[in-house]
Amino acid sequence: MRINFRLNGETITTEIEDSMRALDLLREDLGLTGTKEGCGEGECGACTIIVDGNAVNSCLMLAAELDGTSVETIEGLTGSDGKMHPVQRSFIDKGAVQCGFCIPGMIMSAKSLLDKNDSPSKEEIEAALEGNLCRCTGYVRIIEAVEDAASIIREDRK
């Protein structure tokens, strides 16, 4: 079947198999390997992308469901000028990255939260990121990074 959707600001029209997962469309057909697969069943969050503003597990979503939507992946967060999104910058500055495999998904969940709420409480950050597993960092600095990004975003909006 043929689908149309917006991907990181560009229009995509592509032929897909009915049973294809959104994750495989992104990684294999479109070459966007920044989105990762950790468990294949929606438990780890490594495959998180943003669809119409909501963070979703792309391993649980059919590619067909992307038809007519607007999709953001980790590759779309860096501007064409190379400027990183505040969440990305804060993850670096706060030392929230170790092996990095969970990080694209973690960042997409955090961005989706901050797009809706630029002053999240610690509890709101935890609620937004509890579906993203990290085995390296112990999460402490991930929370700090999201708090830091929120303050930068608020500052930018002033």
Added chain:
Amino acid sequence: MKTSAPERERVVGSKVTRVDAVEKVTGLAKYAPDIYFDRMVHCALVIARKPHGILHKIDASRAQKLPGVFGIFTYKDVPGKNRLGEVVDDMPCLVAEGETVKHYGDVVAVVAASTQKTAEEAARKVRLTIEELPAVLDIEEARRDEIRIHGSSNVSVHKKIRKGDVSKGFSRADLIIEDNFMASYQEHAYIEPQGVVVLPDTDYGMTVYGSIQCPYYVQSSLSKVLGFPMSKVRIIQAETGGAFGGKEDVPSFVASYAAVAAYNLKRPARLIYPREIDIHTTSKRHPVKSRYKMGFSKDGEILAIEVDAYMDMGAYATLSPVVMFRTLVHAAGAYSVDNVSVDTYGVYTNKVPPGAFRGFGSPQVLFAVESMVDEASRRLGIDPVDMRMKNALREGSRTSTDQLLTESVGAVETLDKVNELSNWKELNERVEAFNRGSLFQKRGVGLSHIIYGVSLGAQGQHIDKSGAHVQINRDGSVDVRIGGTEMGQGAKTVMAIIAAEELGQKLSQIVVHQTDTAFVPDSGPTVASRTTMFSGNAVRIACKSLRERLVKLYAELNSCSEDEVELHDGMISCGQDKGMPFDELIEEAFKKNVKMFEAGWYQSPVLEWDPESGIGQAYITYSFASQVVVVEVDMITGNTKVLEAYTVHDVGKAINPEGVIGQIQGGFVQGMGYALSEDLKMLNGRILTDNFNTYIIPTIRDIPRVFKYGIVEDEFSEGPYGAKGIGEPSLMATPPAIANAISRAIGRRIRHIPATPEYVLNVIKEDAE
């Protein structure tokens, strides 16, 4: 060794940005599943799915017919030796017809197809005829030897320590405590599953890109399985999404399976494990059953300790004999004890073979010994901190293997600091006050104090060495290549700091490359918290030679004394002159044909060790840690929540303090999962908890609200700038601290980890009966 740069200018010890972070936050970092080649095939494994039995027939005829299947490879297709195993090669690469399958995850065949989906579908259609044999599923059953898994006794490894005379020690004791402990499996649960791409290369050999902790192990394994000389097997480590020991020897197996497909098809072959296959077939932390007997004087001195520990090795020995060495040396804990007797045994069962996991056989016994010490302090009415302080190792003390400690013993300082950091006395009063006012929620404070032998130790000293290659390019950029690997722990950043420190080049101009066996000779494994010390020393040694040449050149060009030349942050200067940018000096060096590359090599000091008595220098040095946690136990459900954590580590020297803190936080949370929630359940040798919906690792919601840490820097003269290791000790202090906290909260001893709500509730109920 002293650096010539003044203290205030050092890169070492300063706060730097992780060198590999940009690629990781932008999605550009290439992990094994992100690497694609033209004509690449996708592989899937056919596993036995029976715990024990004779494999009579492999029928691939139905699978072969699926469109898109390129080949199904069995033992018949292995070009070299059909054997695997880093320490003992008791494991087949692919189980042959007529041979026995020894655990559920034994690999029988490799399917190669045009897509992952097709490969997996075909793998399910391969029919195995297996005549089931009775399986040995626990340590006790294995010890009876009624069913022998490898022909000879199931109890195939035994190591011991005999120091002093335990019976004399016990006869003098005012208090003797005996108890049994069980530490169950832990799954590594790296977020990136195992994966490799293997391809026939332009050197007429085979190149592997993979999620790999120990490239030289993979090289040697593949050389045997393919029947190729090692010079025709090249391993390039892809970005690695967590390992924790789980990618120590296992990638040798993963790469071997994929290599059989690549060899037979003459095409690139990709094998990425689905999470379930990863959990069913790959290593875990060993279950260890231990019996402890300890004697104490009434003022808290440990007079004797006697330990038997049985370790479940699963179906194959893999790394177990070396894991057991660490179990042996750490079994008596972090204390000065005159009379020590330890026996550790490795036992075969028909289950998945456990192997390396952060702490490497020590967390299981440290949990036990720290529970014993806590119990003694409770019974003797001695404060837990005072109890540890009384027995702690100091300079001039001897360890459980009678090793004399002459330097870098920060044990007491970690205890002092954690006492202060946690506000110990006040904390205990606060918790007691809470408990007086609460019936169904009870809080407890737990303490642990641990020791960690740095690097491979006496039993691994023959492979304890590392190389490095450092090259300065004409533009001043620096290539650093090491034999250790970056797997998230921060090795690249530490190496870049060391190179920047020694060469005086800016950190941003140093590139630490992915590890590649073609550039650096066998440097041993990236394990045992040894990379900062071993690769770090090798980089430092190489950089020192380059530095000397640069100093000499600058002094010649500017007619000044070599002693006065300083290299720092991209500038070279002499006395009060205006100096020269690093890249300009390099341009001069190139014009004068000065050699601008260098190899570095560091090897372990020789350790004297007697395996018969277990007496001698077990490790080159030791790291220490002390930890305090506060838990709250729900007395109705048995559920435990960690509320506060205070942890102090003696790391020798924190070359990259940011990285050390990251290890401390991450190790704590991984240790917390091991202590509380990570319950690997099995039924007839089959793992039931084979994905993250049932195998529960900590989420962002589970971490303690109060989390404070301290770093002690008691420098080690052999370490680069005094550094020891932090990777593993970061986890090791946590399970005993939590177990002790729960025990104090519920007033009854925790003897099993993970202390799941079900287990804790049972312990509470026993108390009520």
